[in-house]
Amino acid sequence: MASLSLPRVLQLKKNSLDAEREQFEKFQTLAIQKAINSIETPVKEKHVRSTIIGTFQEQSAITYWMVAIRLPLQDNRIVAWKFCHVTHKLLREGHPACLDDSQRHINMIENLGKLWVHLREGYGRLVHLYCNLLVCKLKFHARNPRFPGNLQLTADELDAIAENDVNNYFQICVELFDYMDDILTLQAAVFDSLGNARANSMTASGQCRLAALIPCAQDSSQIYDCNVRLLFRLHAALPADTLSGHRERFRQQFKKLSSFYKHASSLQYYRNLLTLPVLPSNPPNFLLQSDFGTYVTPVVSIPDQPPDEPDAVGSLIDTSDTISISQMSQATTPDHLDAFDTRTTPSPQPDPIVERDRLIEHLQNELRRMRTEMVEERNTIVGTAREQYARLGMELREAKTALEEERQRARILSEQTPEIKQKLAETEEKAKVTDEKFQKLKGAYTQLREEHIALIRQKAEVDKLSAGLRAAAAQHESAKLALQQQLNDRVKDVELLQQSASTSEEVEAYKSELTNLRSELETSRQKEVELQTLRASMEALDIEHKTTKAEQEEKLATLANELKETSETLENIKQEKEERENELSKIKEELVGLREKSTDQYQKVVEEKEAAVKQVAELMQQHQQEKEDLLQHNTILEVDVASLKKQLEEAKKELEKQTSRIVSCAGEAALEVTSEALSALEAGSAQESNRAAAGLAAKALEDLAQLDQVKGNEESLARSAILAAHNAAQLSAYATEVSNLSTDIALSEKLNLECRTMLTATKQCLEALKNGTLESASYEEARGHVLSVSQTAAAADRVNGGALSVDDELAGMDSAIEEAASKIEAMLAASRAGDSGVKLEVNGKILDACTTLMAAVKLLVQDARALQNELGDPKTRQKMYRNNPQWSEGLISAAKAVVFAAKLLVTSADEAVGAAGRLEGVSAAAHEVAGSTAQLVAASRARAPPASEPLAKLTRASRSVAAATGAVVAAVRAGSALRHDTEALDTSALTLTATRRLEMESKVRALELESALDAERARLAALRKRHYHLAQGEENGSITNGKE
Structure with a gap:
């Protein structure tokens, strides 16, 4: 097995992401x-x-x-x-x-x-x-x-999450209460596990438990803040009774949380780790919205920790077996290449030309990559500097704009100050005038009030005097009445005395008394006149007093209203004066603050701009230095590339030679393939052609298995690889075609599986050959798969050759029907030429009916073929027949039955018109034709589309066959009746002995016929049993052509 060393060097770079991961x-x-x-x-x-x-x-x-x-x-x-x-x-x-x-x-x-x-x-x-x-x-x-993981939210963010919906506020508040309950339960359990001794917090076991409460404390402060804000919003939108449960639950959590913070703050362990807030002594009063203004958010702060000691995690990266970029660049030079190959793998030295070619390509790629990285880095640095400069410039412009706005505002305020002072002075003058007017109105009001009081006192005195006068008048009236009564009494007495002629002395006395009484009456009348005068003057004084009182009250009310309005005006003027003074003082303070703020902000912006300019200069300097380093490195790489160009030219020449040899070898292989194909074409056998393809593929794989290395065997490898690939593909196509035509599903699936396995094995062999690896075992395995596929395909082809397809059977049935119809027409012509009389009439009717029946059967067979053609093209139908073997066998069986019935009808018709004249055979054959055609219609209808036009035609043709069958049976019965009438026995000339003899012969004939009928029925039953057995066996595939 051969391998190359340079791909391994490149593989380190390809797998850098995997290494980092x-x-x-x-x-x-x-x-x-x-x-x-x-x-x-x-x-x-x-x-x-x-x-x-x-x-x-x-x-x-x-x-x-x-x-x-x-x-x-x-x-x-x-x-x-x-x-x-x-x-x-x-x-x-x-x-x-x-x-x-x-x-x-x-x-x-x-x-x-x-x-x-x-x-x-x-x-x-x-x-x-x-x-x-x-x-x-x-x-x-x-x-x-x-909600973020740390639960830190501003008030606006909280409102946005709740969407300012009171239902969402309510739901989130309940969920936060549950969250807080779990935190408080955990902290209580932790403190209970430590006990009351505070020294436990300085032990390792105590600190292990207490450390987990730090994130709990951080969560609790944020939950407390959110709950307070949510409850204030809920109380602003809902009745207080509805939220009584919330308030009680918050009060309980407030006590527990306050205790938690106090307890934790007292522990020595927490003093250097976090700072806990101190909650107020009483929870917020949510019924008063003003309490929210005094609410302070509790904050749990964690001080910055000192830097930890170096950890072993920092040295996790093991660089002992890795190669840095500089080492790689040294290893890629010609001086260090051999050493690097020796260090990486002990495999034999590769082809130096291929190695040099790959090395040059790798160096060129590295050079292009470094140039691209240098340009990208320069662009990145320049872009970053430009963006920062633009950002600082924008901030400077914004600061200048803000400063200019503040200056404009200060100038406007400065311009408005004299106007405000003038308005203030005018307001003060107006206040003084109003004050003076108020004082005058106040004096007039006081004078009127005193006069009113004096008038009230005078009225009291007049009322007292009037009462005294009324009493005196009453007394005088009573005295007057008394005197008038006395006068009347005296006058009566005088009259009595005069009437009684009293003494003169008494008369004189009475006269003097009467005179006195009259004088007194006159005096009382004068007093009455004086009293009437006093009463009139008193009523005039009373009317005058009431008028004066009403005028004084009206005037007093008017003065009181004016005094009230003047007081309100004075208060408004004073309040406005105070507001103007406060506004003036605020404007002065704001003006001073804006001046200081604008000066500080301008100074800050100038400093930031100077720092940014300085930073940009440093970045430019750094970029220039890096650019010089990259240019120097680029110069070194260009020198190395120039030194390798000569080797590249030599390698190209050698490569051209190898290419010409490989092309020549490929041409030979192609010529051999073409020659084999021509020989197979001349032989005219597809099996021989595919058998030759399998042999060539097996021979090519065998040749590949015998080679142990790539170097020196390029031509043989190319030739064998081309032959193996082409012939394996040809064999696969042949196997696929055979599989599609096969009616045996198991054999077809086996052939497909073996074909797929063969192609996979061949592909793996060729991929290994592409990567420069030769494995004999894999080539032998692929060769075995090729031979196996060839044998299986040949067996399947033999099976397919021995069986006729459904389309072939239907075509044969059509031919058989045509032949049968021709024979019946010939019989009809012969009968008309040779027969006469009753026989001609009987034979003519029967043969005419048989001809009509055969015409109907012929039309039905054509419709059945048209219905099968509607299922698709021949390949689709073959695939359907193969996937549905029972249905296809049923079609074939029905076609064979129709052919058999047609031949039987021809034979029976021939016997009927012959010397024997057996008409019953024609009726039986007609029934057989009707049954076989019904079987064909049922099999054809099984896979047909429901709304198909050929299916409708087939149904109509089936009805025509049934009608024609009935016509044949009727013709047979009519012919039998006609023959019986012709052959009727004439008993007029028979004697007694002859009659008895014929009667006895007739009885014997009847008994013989009954015995023959029973025997024939038993024979029919045996034949039907054998027929059903053979049909079932043929459907199951255990019987072929009637043989088990």
């Missing part, structure tokens, strides 16, 4: 195994970091899970605990695709937790709780794929 997997495997080990110590951060970096390099977690599931997770509790810790870190900080890649392993994590839950002490319960937490996290991210 293998190296990456080796690095990741070692890092994962170091991170997840069975030692009860905390997981080393550097190994976890290497694993996380690997997920970003791979952009998935496939390698991690491939290694992790092979770890003894179910055997070692420490390994299971560290696996949960590393997986949690990977889901939080790994590539985003880690969440999707981990979804398929949820069942494995659940089963792991169910396994370790049976270990109720130590790590068993902790692993179970951690597995539940991981499953909860994976399911949460599966339902909410927009």
